[in-house]
Amino acid sequence: MSRREKVTPEQAGLPSHGNRRVKGLRRNEVAAIAGVSVEYYTRLERGNLQGVSDSVLESVSLALRMDETERSHLYDLARAANSSPVRSRRRPARPTIPAAVERLVDGMPGLPAFVQNNRFDVLHANALGRALFSEMYEDRSCRDNTVRFVFLSPAARRFYLEWDRVARTAVGALRVEAGRSPYDVELSNLIGELSTRSDTFRVLWGANDVGVFRDGTKGIRHPVVGELQLDHAALALPDANGLSVTVYSAPAGSPSEDGLKMLASWAADAAETADTDAPNGSAAR
Numbered sequence: 001m002s003r004r005e006k007v008t009p010e011q012a013g014l015p016s017h018g019n020r021r022v023k024g025l026r027r028n029e030v031a032a033i034a035g036v037s038v039e040y041y042t043r044l045e046r047g048n049l050q051g052v053s054d055s056v057l058e059s060v061s062l063a064l065r066m067d068e069t070e071r072s073h074l075y076d077l078a079r080a081a082n083s084s085p086v087r088s089r090r091r092p093a094r095p096t097i098p099a100a101v102e103r104l105v106d107g108m109p110g111l112p113a114f115v116q117n118n119r120f121d122v123l124h125a126n127a128l129g130r131a132l133f134s135e136m137y138e139d140r141s142c143r144d145n146t147v148r149f150v151f152l153s154p155a156a157r158r159f160y161l162e163w164d165r166v167a168r169t170a171v172g173a174l175r176v177e178a179g180r181s182p183y184d185v186e187l188s189n190l191i192g193e194l195s196t197r198s199d200t201f202r203v204l205w206g207a208n209d210v211g212v213f214r215d216g217t218k219g220i221r222h223p224v225v226g227e228l229q230l231d232h233a234a235l236a237l238p239d240a241n242g243l244s245v246t247v248y249s250a251p252a253g254s255p256s257e258d259g260l261k262m263l264a265s266w267a268a269d270a271a272e273t274a275d276t277d278a279p280n281g282s283a284a285r
Helices: 027-034 038-045 054-063 068-081 099-106 127-132 134-138 146-152 155-159 163-180 185-197 199-206 255-277
Strands: 113-116 122-125 216-222 226-236 244-249
Touching (some): 027 054, 099 113, 099 122, 099 244, 122 127, 127 134, 127 255, 134 146, 146 155, 146 163, 146 185, 155 163, 185 199
Antiparallel strands (some): 113 122, 113 244, 226 244
């Protein structure tokens, strides 16, 4: 369990005597702090969560100093282990994006915005969102999926100025979703595909870290307008089967705001050219 390796004896309030062959805490130390037997804790660590109580989960999460994301993931895994067996693996129906949400996204022409599902498929994007992620849309192997873009497109390592951080966050977020939706066959297929096609993904997935995409700032190197520092925020849509809206922006008067304006102009010119060249004057993607 990678989490156990990250907690030092000092952090857990334990004395540290001499050289330790084990990085982080030993199993018996976690078990003692959590108030369970070593045998029982070992069973939990190996993924056998059937019958585990909430009080034990809480004790283990405290012993391992889990943050809220890690704690929620642990509870998701336990919930899946104790749900009615064995449901057939399901292929979820494509969620319907509310018309009001599409209008909201399209009504922000100066901000890149898009709608994603819990597998990070981009289901709808405004013109500036498509322009910002033009390299993802151009790479057919990505299939309009931002995590595929991160790991399968060579362009992604140029596009993200801090690619390593983005990659770790993407894997952590996928692991959280896998815990929430253990019967989602498309999510499992995505994880299997990435594990097969990307050595980096496979290594990061093996670390068992969890995380979420938090609001923050991303550095981006766009092939048309150059480097941008963009703030991003995600809004989960209630009762929408895992859909969320992500919006990128830049501080007023900043070089990145100027870059977004240039990108919007480029996208408008490209759309006009496509419309002119398309049969019957109708552009098709």
